[in-house]
Amino acid sequence: MSEETVNIEGAVCAPPLPHSEQIVMGHGAGGRMSHQLIQKAFVSVFQNPALQTGDDAAMLQPVPGMQLSISTDSHVVTPLFFPGGDIGRLAVCGTVNDVAMLGAKPLYLTAGFILEEGLEMSTLQRVIASMQAAAQEANVQIVAGDTKVVQKGKADGLYITTAGVGIIPIGTNVSGAQAKPGDMIILSGSIGDHGIAVLGARGELGFQSTIQSDVAPLNHLIEAMLHASQNIHVLRDPTRGGLATTLNEIATQSNVGIMLDEKTLPIHPEVAAACEMLGFDPLYIANEGKLVAMVSREDAESVLRAMRVTRYGEDAVIIGEVTAEPRGRVLLKTSLGSTRVVDMLAGEMLPRIC
């Protein structure tokens, strides 16, 4: 028989742990834990009046005489942090850029988070801080959001879905369907940086490099370009599928041809080397801080000049022109003088041995 004395008065019910180090299922349940997470991790960082009201939606004032641009993206990148950026910066810049590619001034973003059970709180805080920094750089506000928690193993750490809204002056008509034969094609800088940076960070293929992702908000650059010319017909950012896929989309949308000059394509030597090693083509590798513009021939030089004195446009270069034929096709004049077709990316890009 036990000799211990039972101390009834001392009995206490163990209070639940505060779980401040990691995300647990309770954070997604909608109760006090959720509220504390939202306040501490999100609202206090994203600080803006709309978010601080605490309503389920943000009330915004329309701007008279303006059209709206709205876009959405989901971000599922692995690893969450990579050289030059992270999933948070990617999320903000991705949506800011999509909205801005219609010639819009991006104003507001929403952000939905799916958090994996077990995610380190410090990781979440880093991502949120990065989102806020990107939002400040782009001069946008994150005004609404949502958080859900899923079981361990179901979210690669975290997924973010963003939507963004911007305003376009009436009369602006920038669209993938507006390319005209004779337009010059301008690329804002080197291709393939983001895709190779992330691939290197994943480590599966075993190479090391100093390549940084180019992830960046391009709305200020676009503003400078629109200021320099009323004749910018197309703006698009070549993300997944690379420049080749984006140009093919535009050629189809506008029912025009495109002729590129291989000699003019800006490719960082390290990106070129990684592509040679793996058998990749830089034309198909993702970019997250570049844009391609189709501008009427007479305005091309002034747009280029405006880009080169603006952040993220310093290395802008003319890479080709829009042609009448062959419709819907992208052609490339090789550095040897021959011509070949540049198709869309078919499926995933895989390293080859042949």
Add this chain to the structure above:
Amino acid sequence: MCLAIPGKIVDIFERDGLKMAKVDYGGIFRETCLEYVPEAQVGEYCVVHVGFAISLLDEQDAMESLELLKQISDIEEELGKDTP
């Protein structure tokens, strides 16, 4: 069967009993197995396929034949100018 690229050996070491090297492919570095070119030295160029050096690059041969081609190209340019 044949995607192999030249790279410069910048460091040689051993891993799990295999002779390995850190190879520089123009700014990209990768571990490469040197078991098939055991005579390889740091500073030399090797031709690498799926992480293995399959031969050493003969730099002298490369320089000489490129130089020869440049000379031929220059001569042809001259001939081209003289052609009526």
Add this chain to the structure above:
Amino acid sequence: MKYVNEYRDAELVHGVIEEIRRTVTHPWVLMEICGGQTHAIVRHGIDQLLPPEIELVHGPGCPVCVTPLELIDKALTIAASPDVVFCSYGDMLRVPGSGRDLFSIKAQGGDVRVVYSPLDAVKLAQQNPDKQVVFFAIGFETTAPPNVMSILQAQRLGLTNYSVLISHVRVPPAIKAILSSPQNRVQGFLLAGHVSAVMGYWEYSPLVDEFKIPMVVTGFEPLDIVQGILKTVQLLEAGKVEVANAYSRAVNFDGNLPAQKTINQVFYECDRKWRGIGMIPMSGWGLRPEFDAFNAEKRFDVGAIHTQESSLCIAGQILQGLKKPHDCPAFGKECTTENPLGATMVSSEGACAAYYRYGRVELNQKVEQV
């Protein structure tokens, strides 16, 4: 990149092409063996720049394309097995078996991983002792030394959970089969430069003697390819029949002796079936019995495999240089890179994929002189 960019110099390439133009007096049909060379030719549009007398036909040098359908189906069955980590070179993932590919196995929950080097597969075996790691060891002679080293390394490390599924093929018997065909039109060969870096080019002398056809070891950059073509044309125009080396910075006559020795230690020559072509005697390598412990075909019972090849696919005739991709009625219609019917469309080195992706646009443009 050093020793790459110099071989893409437009001026030098055009200089050699001019020399070809001056040398040629007669139409010639040349075959490049290696899929990597086909890829380079189509990507840089080299065939557009050559004088019209030169016709390039594409050879079967794509190990992905020629891996027999039965073996792909075996691979798919193994990859779908529980507790198997199936490792493969990237280009194999999309190759269709009978109705499925490794991508679909992955989608159904199979653990399929792309590796860059076979040593990465060995590392996975070390890191996952409770799983069976199977490596799909395909390739021509170039890939044999890396593939066999993975087996020897696994043996050295005492791994019992590593095995390989072998599909190795050899170039000289393929050349013999092509030249022996009554429909053969090939008059000169551009030999696979990196295969020769490993094997040397001593194996081709008997073939040259038997069939009286010149063969030139050729590299992969535009300058290498046109130099290989020039040398072959020079030999043909002079009526000379010999083996020559136009890739001497990477290849010598004897080849890589440590690599050859290691290959012979682990592999033996055997008959091999080539997808689309059929059985070519002594054209493959198999794993020697003393390495049975690492032979995935012995370790896994894959049951009866019933293969089912598309009836529309003429990959076999394309691989032998008898037809071109656009000769196939299904090319670009039922058979595209998104929906490939046969291996030559799936592999990025397959002639059909190269033609489709780089578009054989009928262009009546003058070649611009640099």
